[in-house]
Amino acid sequence: MHNQLDARPARRAVERNVATPLARAILSGKARAGSTVAMDIEAGQISLAVSGPDRRLCA
Numbered sequence: 001m002h003n004q005l006d007a008r009p010a011r012r013a014v015e016r017n018v019a020t021p022l023a024r025a026i027l028s029g030k031a032r033a034g035s036t037v038a039m040d041i042e043a044g045q046i047s048l049a050v051s052g053p054d055r056r057l058c059a
Contacts, residue, residue, distance in 0.1 A: 017046045025050055 018039065025031040025048060035052035 021046070021048050 021039075022031070022037060025037065031037055031050045032053060035050050038049045038051075040047050040049070
């Protein structure tokens with residue numbers, strides 16, 4: 001029986017919808033050391049908002 005809540009589909013969903021956008025924000029410099037990252041779901045769409053200091057994550 002295929003269940004969308006099994007571990008593998010859940011892991012892929014978290015990776016696709018949380019880890020990848022967060023990694024892109026870090027690599028692009030939008031999320032820096034001391035930043036606050038908030039994720040929101042509205043109408044099935046996940047959005048990422050970054051706020052906080054203007055310091056770089058890596059020197």
